[in-house]
Amino acid sequence: MSEAQTALVIGAGIVGVNVGLVLQQQGFDVTIVDRNEPGMGTSFGNAGGLAVTECAPISMPGTLLKVPGWLMDPYGPLTLRWSYLPRMVPWLLRFAAAGRKHRVEQIASELVAILDRVWDDYTPLIRDAGLADAVFREGALAVYRSTQSRRASDYNIDLRRRNGVRVTDVTREQIAEMEPGLAPIFACGVVEEDWGRVLDPYKIVLGFEKLFRERGGIYQKAEIVDFIWRDGKPRAAVARGGDQIVFDKLVVACGAWSKNLAGKLGSPVPLDTERGYNTTVPYHGATLNRTVISADDSIVLTPMEMGIRVGGAVELGGLTAAPNYKRARALFAKGQQVLPALSDQGGTDWMGFRPSMPDSKPVISTSPLHDNVAFAFGHGHLGLTMGATTGQLVAALISGNPAPIDMTPYRIDRF
Ligand SMILES: Cc1cc2nc3c(=O)[nH]c(=O)nc-3n(C[C@H](O)[C@H](O)[C@H](O)COP(=O)(O)OP(=O)(O)OC[C@H]3O[C@@H](n4cnc5c(N)ncnc54)[C@H](O)[C@@H]3O)c2cc1C
Incomplete structure (x- = not known):
């Protein structure tokens, strides 16, 4: 130029x-x-995951069949603001179409094309910005309460492995060794080897x-x-x-x-939002060595600079409705089952608007x-x-x- x-x-x-x-x-x-x-x-307040292993789209084969059960469960991973539903119908139809198996296979490979580049693109910037001490490439641990629920993830994990994502199965004993603070309620897990974590996304x-x-x-x-x-x-x-x-x-x-x-x-453009909630609490003696994903609860627990962040889930409700922090409370209660030493003293609730395309x-x-x-x-x-x-x-x-x-x-x- x-x-x-x-x-x-x-x-x-x-x-x-x-x-x-x-x-x-x-x-x-x-x-x-x-x-x-x-x-x-x-x-500002996301879960801080450099989730390069997450090439499976949100809409998967069978996702729609699970929706009624999720909506009935006040502690479930999905809630809907019913008044917003009519405005969301076109997005939801496209979301459903994206969950057909051949589309899922294609989308996963298209997400991998980006995800494969993430560490190479971030590393120099993190260094130049003086943030090397605030980013860890240590893997995440996903835990399952039963071998049955692990099996329910077979397609998801197989999809990722076929796309070159390193996912390693671990036993109940290995989970206890890796994360002694977790409740002894998990039958098995997987380590997502290349997942990274930041100390504070803000x-x-x-x-x-x-x-x-x-x-x-x-x-x-x-x-x-x-x-x-x-x-x-x-x-x-x-x-x-x-x-x-x-x-x-x-x-x-x-x-x-x-x-x-x-x-x-x-x-x-058919852009909408998947609202998400979390609560961040000071450590108060709770320990967590890496990001833990409780698959059955659809929650993520991340050790951060200011404490442990517990959250996830999806609320479909657009950009203007006020937050319903009962969602954050429900997710946090699940987090306490996963990590019993978690105390809600001094916690901060947050809601964010994921910018979501249907595919x-x-x-x-x-x-x-x-x-x-x-x-x-x-x-x-x-x-x-x-x-x-x-x-x-x-x-x-x-x-x-x-x-x-x-x-x-x-x-x-x-x-
Ligand atoms: C609970 C939760 C957990 C998450 N966890 C993770 C995770 O672990 N890993 C991950 O990769 N992602 C995660 N995400 C998703 C991630 O946070 C978002 O995808 C990401 O922050 C989007 O970044 P952005 O820059 O596109 O949008 P934003 O951060 O929202 O930035 C958009 C900016 O545009 C500004 N803006 C809007 N309109 C205008 C206008 N008209 N004029 C001027 N400015 C305007 C806004 O003020 C805002 O600052 C999570 C999200 C949530 C809600």
Whole structure:
């Protein structure tokens, strides 16, 4: 580039800051805007998993048959805000279609194409941001209360193994050795060898955002509400209040809130949200050496800097309904069965909006209409995991360089 082009990234979550960092490396003058301070969206309070082993989509063969039972169970992994159901029907139909076996096989391989790159893409950034002490590549332990429930995961685990994911079976005795703090209620488990964990996902965003600014990037607080077109192309973003930010290239990385802006740019997209809850409690003597997934309870327990985070599950209810922290309480009660030393003294509840596409794949795509616009959202349960790789892929698309993988599966107009 003879003269640096400007790039505007909307959204300062884990995806937006990664996109900003890589665009900077490509020579763009980058501004990231967010209506809040960086990292205060869904990236703030997630489970901190670099879940490179999770290539199985959320919609799997048999998932729909389980839904009625889940909905009847107040402690179950899925809840629905019934008033939101009519608005969610088109998403749910696509979700159901994505769960057919041949689609699941295809989606898994398309997720693996991204997940396989995660450690290589994150490692240099983590080092440059001075975050090496805040990230561990130590594996996660998934535990099952019975051999029957382990067998119920056979297809899921086989799918992952066939896609090159290292999953190792462990016995009751090995679980006790690895995690002596767990209740002795688990019959068997698996170790997901390449899973990683961060000490605090919020601090990861802050560390990357600081690096971005140290390298000359600009963060600006503004809510983008519209765009201005010149010569048939979007050329400026309009902030609430009327300010305009001119750009050569634009990336929409607003997580669960991306649908509206994508629509304004001419790309309607079936993005919705899977709301998730957790509670983080100080250690108070409880011990946990690594991330533990209790498969029968659909909860994840993560040892973090500030304590142990217990949560997971999915609530379908859109972006505006108030949180129902009874969900977090229910998940925490399950967590206490798994790790009996957990005390809820001093705990903090949180809810986040997973940005979810019905087929569990992110949108990492140029606009079919405007060659100066790209989209990076819809990472669902895997936004922290896929952040750095999304940055690399978007930067390739925006710069017109060849992407390292086939980008067709992640196109915004795939539905
Ligand atoms: C309970 C739970 C557990 C999870 N655990 C994991 C995990 O272990 N591993 C994993 O990989 N993922 C996990 N996830 C998913 C992960 O947190 C998300 O996929 C990820 O945070 C999405 O990042 P993002 O940058 O796309 O969105 P966000 O972090 O939500 O950032 C989007 C930003 O866009 C801004 N924005 C929105 N609209 C506008 C606008 N109009 N103008 C300006 N700014 C705007 C928002 O303020 C926000 O800061 C979990 C999610 C939940 C809820």
